[in-house]
Amino acid sequence: MIEKNGVPSMNQVKAEFPTQETLAKPKAIIECYKRIPCNPCETSCPFDAITVGEDINERPRIDFEKCTGCGICVYNCPGLAITVTQIKGDQAHLKIPYEFTPLPEKGESVNVMSRSGEVITQGTVTKVQAGKKQNKTALIHLSIPKEFLYDAITIEVSYGS
Amino acid sequence: MQNKEAIVIGGGPAGLTAALELLKAGASVCLIDRNERLGGQLTKQTHMFFGSEKQYASHRGIDILEILTNSLGKYGNKLEILTETTVVGMYRDKVLSCVSGDKFFKLQGEKIIFATGASEKALPFENNDLPGVYAAGAVQTLMNEYGIKPGEKVLMVGSGNIGLIVSYQLMQAGVEVVALVEAADRIGGYLVHASKIKRLGVDILTNTSVKRAIGKDSVEAAEIWELDEQWQGIEGSERTLEVDTICVAVGLAPLTELLQQMGVNVKYVNELGGNVPILDEQYQTSVEGVYACGDLANIEEASSAMVEGRIVGINAARSLGRSVENADFRIKALRHELKDLRGGPPGDKVRKGLKKLGVAT
Amino acid sequence: MRIKEHPILELAEKPPIPFYFNGKLLYGIEGDTIASALHANGIKKLSESIHLKRPRGFYCAIGNCASCNMVVDGEPNVRTCITPLKEGMRVENQQGKGRIHAK
Numbered sequence: 001m002i003e004k005n006g007v008p009s010m011n012q013v014k015a016e017f018p019t020q021e022t023l024a025k026p027k028a029i030i031e032c033y034k035r036i037p038c039n040p041c042e043t044s045c046p047f048d049a050i051t052v053g054e055d056i057n058e059r060p061r062i063d064f065e066k067c068t069g070c071g072i073c074v075y076n077c078p079g080l081a082i083t084v085t086q087i088k089g090d091q092a093h094l095k096i097p098y099e100f101t102p103l104p105e106k107g108e109s110v111n112v113m114s115r116s117g118e119v120i121t122q123g124t125v126t127k128v129q130a131g132k133k134q135n136k137t138a139l140i141h142l143s144i145p146k147e148f149l150y151d152a153i154t155i156e157v158s159y160g161s
Numbered sequence: 162m163q164n165k166e167a168i169v170i171g172g173g174p175a176g177l178t179a180a181l182e183l184l185k186a187g188a189s190v191c192l193i194d195r196n197e198r199l200g201g202q203l204t205k206q207t208h209m210f211f212g213s214e215k216q217y218a219s220h221r222g223i224d225i226l227e228i229l230t231n232s233l234g235k236y237g238n239k240l241e242i243l244t245e246t247t248v249v250g251m252y253r254d255k256v257l258s259c260v261s262g263d264k265f266f267k268l269q270g271e272k273i274i275f276a277t278g279a280s281e282k283a284l285p286f287e288n289n290d291l292p293g294v295y296a297a298g299a300v301q302t303l304m305n306e307y308g309i310k311p312g313e314k315v316l317m318v319g320s321g322n323i324g325l326i327v328s329y330q331l332m333q334a335g336v337e338v339v340a341l342v343e344a345a346d347r348i349g350g351y352l353v354h355a356s357k358i359k360r361l362g363v364d365i366l367t368n369t370s371v372k373r374a375i376g377k378d379s380v381e382a383a384e385i386w387e388l389d390e391q392w393q394g395i396e397g398s399e400r401t402l403e404v405d406t407i408c409v410a411v412g413l414a415p416l417t418e419l420l421q422q423m424g425v426n427v428k429y430v431n432e433l434g435g436n437v438p439i440l441d442e443q444y445q446t447s448v449e450g451v452y453a454c455g456d457l458a459n460i461e462e463a464s465s466a467m468v469e470g471r472i473v474g475i476n477a478a479r480s481l482g483r484s485v486e487n488a489d490f491r492i493k494a495l496r497h498e499l500k501d502l503r504g505g506p507p508g509d510k511v512r513k514g515l516k517k518l519g520v521a522t
Numbered sequence: 523m524r525i526k527e528h529p530i531l532e533l534a535e536k537p538p539i540p541f542y543f544n545g546k547l548l549y550g551i552e553g554d555t556i557a558s559a560l561h562a563n564g565i566k567k568l569s570e571s572i573h574l575k576r577p578r579g580f581y582c583a584i585g586n587c588a589s590c591n592m593v594v595d596g597e598p599n600v601r602t603c604i605t606p607l608k609e610g611m612r613v614e615n616q617q618g619k620g621r622i623h624a625k
């Protein structure tokens with residue numbers, strides 16, 4: 001239970017996803033399950049796809065028609081609660097926020113983690129965006145087997161610095 | 162003794178914005194901070210802030226500090242900054258005794274703004290005085306200001322935003338967070354922060370607390386146990402975790418000692434962190450010309466502290482006879498910002514506390 | 523114990539600062555406080571409790587709690603967590619309440 005251990009239920013997760021047909025194009029998945037005073041997702045979106053509204057404590061709502069999956073909200077979200085997902089054949093393509101060193105490199109094979117912190121599969125890093133715009137919240141593009149669409153959330157951090 | 166137009170005590174988020182608003186209105190400000198650097202707790206906040214654009218949401222605390230200090234830089238000799246200066250005495254006639262190095266001096270201010278912040282609470286458990294048992298903010302200071310790891314393996318105690326954020330920051334510094342324990346039956350802070358550490362493998366254990374620290378000269382292990390509904394430890398549920406650091410994040414208490422020295426009326430309000438000054442609509446204390454804002458007034462996020470600082474700065478400037486452009490409109494807008502920041506479930510506690518204090522929210 | 527790499531902070535190399543801890547030569551770096559330099563050298567015990575002589579380290583690291591009080595250049599009760607490290611400082615574990623000597 002998310003209030004007890006930080007892990008949302010599969011129902012909670014799936015409620016934030018559009019249909020698989022919609023995911024033929026990249027879409028932002030916003031996992032902001034509890035009302036908190038925060039709205040950078042809304043103000044950072046160049047396409048007005050995300051609405052929090054007058055009361056900044058409301059949970060963000062997304063218009064998947066307007067969302068282009070650009071990923072700007074992903075590195076602007078202070079809670080690192082947004083990812084971008086797309087289905088391409090038998091693969092799911094993810095864009096995730098990442099704030100650890102060293103950054104993975106393009107082509108690298110990485111351990112993919114579930115919301116409860118377990119390694120569930122391997123993924124391949126397809127691109128790393130870590131420029132001025134991202135301001136130290138890197139945007140990692142990942143390719144993973146499609147079956148882990150609803151389970152994958154981040155990549156394993158390697159310790160040892 | 163030197164006389165000042167406005168004295169701001171504490172250069173954290175509330176003090177900085179209070180000083181800025183006073184300067185903007187043309188007042189002279191003497192800003193006092195006991196640290197080498199201004200910024201208070203902003204100096205170690207490496208995470209992005211919540212809130213809205215008005216409170217610099219999505220900017221990291223350390224970057225917000227830069228924005229604020231850059232703005233201060235515009236006011237030249239209207240602003241006097243006394244760092245490494247501790248206010249050690251406070252008198253009813255608005256005289257302050259200060260110590261800086263081996264110098265002792267007195268100042269008097271027409272208006273005095275208190276933004277002294279808060280201190281971290283401790284938690285009673287066996288061997289809680291062992292080196293290696295550190296307050297969460299201390300761990301943050303060590304890592305993010307001095308670039309030093311507090312240890313290699315950490316047990317975090319407390320799941321408020323500080324406990325959750327510092328756990329994440331420990332991982333960013335390359336330190337393993339073995340577990341996070343929370344005595345209550347649910348996570349106290351923002352769930353997005355909790356999910357962020359959970360997905361990286363940190364166990365979050367609710368209804369659990371630390372029973373004792375184990376070690377001779379410093380922490381070598383921690384014993385944790387489960388708590389029943391009355392928050393009592395359950396015999397037989399003990400587990401030993403191999404850690405060299407126990408990080409305590411169990412809340413903050415406002416630093417009201419100086420205010421109390423000058424006889425300001427305070428009230429104990431549990432929801433606000435402890436003794437807090439009783440304030441009027443203007444954020445003025447029971448002593449005329451003395452204001453309070455930030456964590457000193459109620460324990461909250463730095464975003465709210467910055468807004469309160471602005472309100473106090475404008476009010477103090479006006480009572481100094483300075484003209485503030487669109488003052489009424491700005492105060493109204495700032496109050497609205499506070500209402501927004503406190504409007505959701507995370508603001509329940511503060512709203513309840515302020516109500517007890519008789520403050521309209 | 524120093525962090526070598528950090529995703530957010532720029533940790534530039536800084537010049538070393540020599541100082542003495544209980545007579546032994548150690549090095550901190552520019553920007554350190556006394557307590558941070560000691561911690562970086564793996565020294566966690568800074569003082570002893572007054573009556574039971576239990577080991578004490580720092581607790582708050584912002585000058586509130588007095589758990590880090592040490593004798594520095596002969597002066598007792600120095601809050602080492604907020605006192606900048608200076609070259610040649612003589613830092614010692616404090617026993618008891620500390621004695622003030624005439625300078």
